Amino acid sequence: xxxxxxxxxxxxxxxxxxxxxxxxxxxxxxxxxxxxxxxxxxxxxxxxxxxxxxxxxxxxxxxxxxxxxxxxxxxxxxxxxxxxxxxxxxxxxxxxxxxxxxxxxxxxxxxxxxxxxxxxxx
Amino acid sequence: xxxxxxxxxxxxxxxxxxxxxxxxxxxxxxxxxxxxxxxxxxxxxxxxxxxxxxxxxxxxxxxxxxxxxxxxxxxxxxxxxxxxxxxxxxxxxxxxxxxxxxxxxxxxxxx
Numbered sequence: 001x002x003x004x005x006x007x008x009x010x011x012x013x014x015x016x017x018x019x020x021x022x023x024x025x026x027x028x029x030x031x032x033x034x035x036x037x038x039x040x041x042x043x044x045x046x047x048x049x050x051x052x053x054x055x056x057x058x059x060x061x062x063x064x065x066x067x068x069x070x071x072x073x074x075x076x077x078x079x080x081x082x083x084x085x086x087x088x089x090x091x092x093x094x095x096x097x098x099x100x101x102x103x104x105x106x107x108x109x110x111x112x113x114x115x116x117x118x119x120x121x122x
Numbered sequence: 123x124x125x126x127x128x129x130x131x132x133x134x135x136x137x138x139x140x141x142x143x144x145x146x147x148x149x150x151x152x153x154x155x156x157x158x159x160x161x162x163x164x165x166x167x168x169x170x171x172x173x174x175x176x177x178x179x180x181x182x183x184x185x186x187x188x189x190x191x192x193x194x195x196x197x198x199x200x201x202x203x204x205x206x207x208x209x210x211x212x213x214x215x216x217x218x219x220x221x222x223x224x225x226x227x228x229x230x231x232x233x
Contacts (some may be wrong), residue, residue, distance in 0.1 A: 013144075038129060045136050049143035056146050056155070064152045064209035071201055072146060072159045075194065076139060079167040082174045082187055083132070091183035094174070098190050105197040109204055116208035 020044045039087035046080045067111045074104025124176050131173030138166030151217035152209050160202040168194055 021041050053076070056069040081097030084090075142162025149155045171187040171194075178184035210225055 017140075039132070042132060042136050045140060049139050052143040052147050062152060062209075062214050064205060064212070064214055065155060067205055068152065068156050068159060069146060071205070072143070072163050075163050075167050075198065076143075078190060078194065079135065079139065079170040082167075082171050082190070085183050085187075086174055086177055091178075091181065091186070094183055094186045094190065098186065098193065101190065101194060101197070105201055108201040112201075112204040112208040115205075116211050 016048065017045070020048070037087065039083050042083050043080065043087070046076055046083065050076055050080075063115055067108060067115065070111075071104060071108045074100055074108075077104075124179070128173040128177035131169050131176060135166040135169030135173065138162045138169065142166060150219070152214055153206060153216065153220075156202055156206055156209075160198060164194060164198045 050073060053069045053073045057066050057073070060066045060069065078097035078101045081093045081100070084093040139162070142159050145158030145162060146155050149158055168191050171191045174187040175184040175191075178187070216223060
């Protein structure tokens, strides 16, 4: 039973990645993102990973799970901005990535202090 | 040639990102999730940024991506340690398959 569930999950993941990398996706073109070439397809793989993080944020049993998922989401948005920089050729996208990583780090530290139950000035 | 090397780096980074987030969904415990997600996603994102630097060269985008790599490598382990310490101190239990808990032993020994 467990092997069957593993196999079904692996097949679904492989089909989704093959759809992203091999076929054009007309239902996502309306967002205005670039969709040609390797970098344009890589954007959609990062979006898939972000949806996995959002699942953990919604479903997480404890607060620490949600904090971990928010931290990882912030780091992945930095990678998303790097791919946008290459695929569109505009260098100011990476600035958004740097600023987002900075505020994600600070908010993670503040949330972990809050989870530990101490004040901010210790 | 540099385009091909950058493509290899970005492909490795994308694979690590996806596998790290899969571990974030699949693993049973907050500590295991932290392990998988932090290592895989940090290496993956740093690899994507390094591929960006190789493709863009010594331009504004390349230097800013190098700056972002340095920043991520400095800050991500600090955030992971803070989360793990706060989770352990706030009393979140380990999963039932885990066999040892050294940090609880250390705290009992000190108090």
